Amino acid sequence: MARYHIETYGCTSNRGEAREIERALREGGHRPAPDPGAADVAILNTCTVLEKTEHNMLARARELDAETPADLVVTGCMALAQGEAFEEAGVDAELLHWDDVPEYVLNGECPTVTGDTDPVLDGVVGILPIARGCMSDCSYCITKQATGRIDSPTVDENVEKARSLVHAGAKELRVTGQDTGVYGWDRNQGESLLPELLDRICDIDGDFRVRVGMANPAGVHGVREELAGVFADNEKLYNFLHAPVQSGSDDVLREMRRQHAVREYVEVVETFDENLEYWTLSTDFIVGFPTETDRDHEQSLALLRETRPEKVNVTRFSKRPGTDAADMKGLGGQTKKDRSSEMVEVKMDVVGAAHEGMVGRESEVLVVEDGTDDSMVGYDSAYRQVAIPGAESRGVELGDFVTVEITGHNTVYALGELV
Secondary structure, eight states, rough: OEEEEEEEEESSHHHHHHHHHHHHHHTTTTOOOSSSSGEEEEEEEEEEESSSHHHHHHHHHHHHHHSSSSSSEEEHHHHHHEEEEEEEEOOOOOOOOOHHHHHHTTTOOOOOTTTTOOOEEEETTEEEEEEBBSSSTTTTTOOHHOBBBBOOOOOHHHHHHHHHHTTTTEEEEEEEOGGGGGTTTTTTTTOHHHHHHHHHHSSSSOOOOEEOOOOHHHHHHHHHHHHHHHHHOOOOOSSSSEEEOOSSOOOHHHHHHHHHHHHHHHHHHHHHHOOOOOOOEEEEEEOOTTTTHHHHHHHHHHHHHHHHOEEEEEEEOOTTTTSSGGGOOOHHHHHHHHHHHHHHHHHHHHHOOOOHHHTTOOEEEEEEEEOOOEEEEEEEETTOOOEETTTTTTTTOOOOOOEEEEEOOOOOSSEEEEE
16 A cells, blocks of 8 residues: 655646546555655646746655655646656656556556545545455565455445445445455355445445446456346446456466466457447556566557557556565666557557547536536546536536537547537
């Protein structure tokens, strides 16, 4: 579990992005630190509107670099527009787009849900941890040392927690855990109880939606038919599956000690394709694992093109102390950077094409976030993000279901006009 410190400067857009970064980190089990010195990672969300502002950002980055014993991440407008200024100023920082910050902090690991992680209501979003621990032993992941093996509350207990969140005003429930796919393995002789849990949650009275958090392919594969059927039968479930494959090479997956093969991941995708007409596949890739060859990397790119996930998290391999992968001879930083850049380029083509295919579609959207200026942000039935300009001035409020026509996109999210 990482402790983070985040500072945000500039406009309401920056503050909105910071809120989303924090939400993702909290959903992953991470907690705010009391000050930069106590943080495992410091995040500086920058502004670049004036020359004086730029000088202030560089000065604060240098201060945080000195105050924080671990990582410094710089994001926001100045990081994207004038990233070289930080290097020239001697700041040792990772420069990232807003969307990539949570995945960098999570480092390709499972979310860290610990004993003090309880259901949280954040605006109209309810975060529901359904279990602690996992059944994996990935060679690169330090999370297992903090959480141990899967420890699942009963289905009844989780349903009651979900009911409490809905009664408290949650319009969107985010079901989370290290690996939601193996929920109940400790209670049900190694078979997932996730399909039963989701069915039961969807039976709760109320107008709300449910998003299922990360589920490793190994846990999903054995119940893929049943799980896809639950999605098809329940309108309250976003048609969204986050199944992190991590590599397109079986050789690398074995070295990572992932418990699935590429074929099993593909079979999960094919099963959902057969059961759902419109859905979103989300996956993760770690590039630059110590044993990854050029051929392995090409296999990952080929798998990305073949399965065409609409949301892709790309993480450069980073050694975690105390893990077996930390003792492996690593690849050079430039190799990892080049492979990451190549994968991100393919990712943007795939994701952009998916959003381009939405244009002209009429969709019901649940509004859960404030956007920039007069816009608001929601998600359609497949949990694809839709920004709605002018929504606030037209009386739309958080938690509202609205009908929009998709009029365009910005590669990673769609733009919708109220109907």
